[in-house]
Amino acid sequence: MTLAPHRPPADRLAEEYYAAVRVPPDVAALASVPDTLAPGSPAKVGILDLAFAVRGGRTELVERYQKTPLQIMRPLWIDPALPGMSYVYLMATGGGYAQADRYRTDFRCGPDTQVHLTTQAATKVFRMEHDYASQRVHLTAEAGSYVEYLPDPLIPFKDARFYQRTEVTVASGATAVVGDTLTAGRLARGERHAYRVLATDLRISRPDGTLLALDTLRLAPGPDSAGVLGPGVFAGHDHVASLFVVTDRAPAADVADALHGALAPLGVLYGVSVLPRDCGAWVRLLDDSPIRVAAAHQAAWQSVRRLLTGHPAPDLRKT
Numbered sequence: 080m081t082l083a084p085h086r087p088p089a090d091r092l093a094e095e096y097y098a099a100v101r102v103p104p105d106v107a108a109l110a111s112v113p114d115t116l117a118p119g120s121p122a123k124v125g126i127l128d129l130a131f132a133v134r135g136g137r138t139e140l141v142e143r144y145q146k147t148p149l150q151i152m153r154p155l156w157i158d159p160a161l162p163g164m165s166y167v168y169l170m171a172t173g174g175g176y177a178q179a180d181r182y183r184t185d186f187r188c189g190p191d192t193q194v195h196l197t198t199q200a201a202t203k204v205f206r207m208e209h210d211y212a213s214q215r216v217h218l219t220a221e222a223g224s225y226v227e228y229l230p231d232p233l234i235p236f237k238d239a240r241f242y243q244r245t246e247v248t249v250a251s252g253a254t255a256v257v258g259d260t261l262t263a264g265r266l267a268r269g270e271r272h273a274y275r276v277l278a279t280d281l282r283i284s285r286p287d288g289t290l291l292a293l294d295t296l297r298l299a300p301g302p303d304s305a306g307v308l309g310p311g312v313f314a315g316h317d318h319v320a321s322l323f324v325v326t327d328r329a330p331a332a333d334v335a336d337a338l339h340g341a342l343a344p345l346g347v348l349y350g351v352s353v354l355p356r357d358c359g360a361w362v363r364l365l366d367d368s369p370i371r372v373a374a375a376h377q378a379a380w381q382s383v384r385r386l387l388t389g390h391p392a393p394d395l396r397k398t
Contacts, residue, residue: 091126091144094119097183099213099242103278105299106211106242113209118179125149125171125182132189137163142187148173149182160390164193168397169230175203176212176241183215188253191223198230199397204239204274211240211276218245220253225388229380231397232260232318232369235274247283247325249291249358254326256383257283260376261296262369263317271317272304283325291358292323314348316365318372322379325359328387335360341382347375 090096098118116123127149130142140154150172154165169184176182188194196218204212220226228247235241249255261277264270276299283292298307308315324334331353338351338360349364362379366372384392 091128091146092124097124097126097181097215099181099215099244101244101280102213102242103297105276105297106213106240106278109211109240109276111209113179115209116179118181118210120179122148122173123177123179123181125173125180127151127169127183128185128187129167130187130189131165131192131194133163133191138165138192138194140165140167141189149184158390158393160393161193161388164195164225166195166197166395168197168199170199171202175205176214176239177205178207178212178240179210180212182213183217185217186226186228187219188221188224188226190221192221193225195227195392196229197227197395201231202233204233204235204241204277206236206238207240207275208238211242213241214243216243216245217248218255218257219248220250220255222250222252224250224253226254227256227380227384229256229258232262232320232373234262235264235277237264237270237273239274240276241274242278244280245282247281248286249283249325250286252327254324254328254387255283256322256324256326256380257281258320258322258376258380260318260320260372263313266317272298272300272307272313274298274300281323283323289356291325291356292354292361294321294323314365316348317367318369319363319365320372320376321361321363322376322383323354323359323361324383324387325354326387327358331357331360333386334383337382337386338362338379341378342375345371345375345378347371349375
């Protein structure tokens with residue numbers, strides 16, 4: 080089976096292609112023209128469009144469009160248990176998001192592909208005096224595919240302004256494992272919830288539009304950070320992480336049980352729930368230690384990987 084024919088957009092550099100859609104009011108209200116580079120300037124638009132298909136028994140990158148500051152190196156095949164799985168490290172040459180940055184990434188994973196997508200390091204959102212930064216993420220998992228999208232933590236600096244919208248489309252028979260981690264800021268510098276506004280939307284659906292999961296986050300700390308420290312958000316902690324698993328390789332209850340079993344001994348605060356239509360499960364966890372959060376997120380991912388593939392994930396070394 081091969082990837083369905085894809086017609087690239089007429090102009091990836093057109094504003095309607097890379098600009099954020101449905102920007103939350105708290106973020107949209109900050110729109111302005113910076114006294115540095117304006118939105119849409121060559122250095123402010125990052126685009127990455129990748130397509131994967133099975134070739135010769137392994138998953139290959141068959142289409143690539145990249146525009147700095149977003150880029151990748153070549154895919155790697157580093158998993159002895161799943162030798163056909165393609166591992167791709169996503170990189171931003173600018174080191175992080177700056178004011179008026181507009182990024183868009185598309186990942187199209189064809190039938191029966193096996194793809195792991197991650198970042199090279201944590202993603203920084205720098206201090207901003209004008210406008211805001213945004214990123215659009217589109218991930219498509221076609222029938223029979225197994226796709227993991229697990230970027231490293233997002234770290235908002237003091238006065239950061241950021242919006243991210245992630246749209247994941249999972250066909251019947253496909254598996255998508257989507258995770259994220261958010262910190263309260265540069266804690267070593269005493270920046271705890273010192274960002275101006277941080278908003279994210281995650282939508283997971285079927286190709287026909289049937290909604291499977293929706294996760295909305297709106298953080299505007301204010302002077303005392305009270306709005307983000309309550310029980311419905313950080314609950315007084317410094318790190319929050321999530322993992323969504325959409326699959327029909329195992330019953331939703333089994334996925335949830337695997338997550339419970341992995342996290343229960345670790346001492347972190349967490350909650351697990353099945354997703355609608357028995358399509359999978361998800362977990363959210365909280366803690367004050369970045370080491371414990373990373374270990375718990377890793378344990379949750381490993382439990383899912385073992386359940387769904389029968390094999391552990393390899394050790395991913397990063398700089």
